[in-house]
Amino acid sequence: MICLYLHIPFCRERCPYCDFFLVTRPGFVERFFEALAVETAAKAALFAGQSIKAIHFGGGTPSLVPPSFIDGWLSQISGIARISAETEITLEANPEDLLPASLDALQSVGVNRLSIGVQSFADRKLRALGRAHSAADARRVVLEALERFPSVSIDLMCGAEGEMLAEWEGDLRAALDLCPQHISIYMLTLEEKTRLWRDVRKGLRDLPGEEAQAAMYRMAAELLGNAGYGHYEISNFALEGHHSRYNLASWMREPYLGFGPAAHSFLVDGDAETRFSNVSSLTRYLTDPVGAVDFREVLTEAQRFDEEVFLSLRIRKPLSVGFLRKGHKLGHQHLDDILVTLQEKGWIGVKKGTVTLTEEGFLFADHVAAELLSE
Template sequence: MLSLYVHIPFCRERCRYCDFFLVTRLDHVDRFFTALAEETRSKAELLKGERIGAIHFGGGTPSLVPVWRLSGWLSQVAGIAGMDDETEITLEANPEDIDNTRLDHLRDAGVNRLSIGVQSFTDRKLRALGRAHTAADSLRTVSMAMERFGSVAVDLMCGAEGEGPDEWEGDLRMTHSLRPQHVSVYMLTLEEKTRLWRDVCRGTVELPGEDEQSAMYRAARIALTGAGYRHYEVSNYALDGFHSRYNLSSWKREPYLGFGPSAHSFMVSGGEETRFSNVGSLIRYLDDPLAAVDFREVLTREQRFDEEVFLSLRINRGLPVGFLRSGRSTGDDRLDDALAGFLEKGWIRIDEEVVTLTGEGFLFADLVAAELIHG
């Protein structure tokens, strides 16, 4: 089973905190799809005979581009690889792009899961994040999508300038009342060279501190698990059976193939695991989509071990202590000390020699992983 990711690198404008690879000029959309079709033809050998479990249109803003372009690409893939009604086809959408007609067209094109970049249901917070939509757009879009799609995901963000617990709990309450099948909760991170980063460096903006952000993360966990959502990954919650198949397969280290500038791939063949990524330049991609791959590495035994620990903790798959002992280069005593320290802090539990994170431990998943790998 193979998953596919398509990076649609266009946004109307860049949000204040965003450092993703994208352009804000929309005049290259047609050329982009021509290049995408060419890249897909060039990867036909990797697609042939495969059954496609999930397709994810990410970006950027996939809801900006013409729907017929998306359905054209889906038909091209269906002509090479195996797709059926079970294939999860997700499209990331921004509320300002969506109306009933567009939703109907997306559904007719085969999209069966809509992932909406809501971030908040308050105008103040959306302005603080530099988002182009309003609270009314958030509400309207989620409601319309819930009427048309059996699987709707809502992205929320906490930790915006001036945000306090009441505003955040309002966002959680509204989400809960709309009851989408999936909710992602991201803590705002300050990325270098963004507009927000410059404002924080200049001292014109102050963001909530780490403790306040952690409190918001905990509040989300309490509210969402209390409302019946399963916390299945550090930032993700789902009603039963509605986890993101695409994301879960990449966290489980199953193969996926990326298309478009800056897209990453992970393929497994003949016992070898290879990661590769496309060039992070739209102009170079458009000029020669067949030379899109500009980085490739075959994973070493150490890299496989590191990824297995890091990703298994994120989805709380459970790590056998024996596996940790076998993969580390440092001694068992240091591992025992690290595990004892995390147990004392209440970040992990160990049942029958298998390590899992506690709810509190999810907050420190990266730190725990780093220590279990290298500590």
């Protein structure tokens, strides 16, 4: 089985905190899908005849695109590989794009999971984040989506300018009142060269500190956990049976194939594991969608070890101590000392020869990974 990812790079405008590859030129949509058809045909041999586990439309803002284009690409895919009733087909969307007619259209072309960029249910916070929709828009859209799709995910963001713990609790409780099947929690981070990064450097904006964000994260884990949402990945919580199959497959290092500018791929051929990505340029992609790859590497043994450590920690997949000893280059005693220290801090649990992150350890996953990597 394989997963597919399509990066649709179009947005109305760039959010001040966003550093994803996107363009604000929706007039290029038709040309983009023409180029996409060429790229898809060229890559057909890489997934022909396989069962498709999940298809993820990311971006950018895929909900900006007329559903007929989504339908056309899915039809092309179904002529190459096997899409079944079990295939998860997720589309990322913004509330301002989702009228009842557009929701009906997305459902009719085969989308069965909607991921909605709510970010907040508070108008003050939405303005601070530079979002185009209102809190009322968000509530309406989530309710209408839940009537049409078997699985709905919403994104919430903590750490906006001026945000206090009580406001964040309001977001969480508003989400729980709506009962979506999946909730993603993101801590606002300053990405270099974004508008928000420049404003903070100039002293024009002031964001909550790390301790405040950590308190928000802990509150989310507690409230969502008590409501029955399983914390299956650092940022993701789901009711039973509603985890993101595409994202979980990526973290489990299962094969996936990316299409569109800036899309990444990971393929396995025997013992060889290859990662590659397309150019982060719409112009270059439209000019040569087949030759759009700008990065490719076959992973070394050390890289494979490091990926296994880093990605397993994100989903609390148990890591064998024996596996860690085999890949860690600083000696068994040094590794054992590291494990003792991390366990004393309450960041990991060691049980029956395996290591997993604790709930508190999710906050320090990058630090734990750095201690356990091969170098």
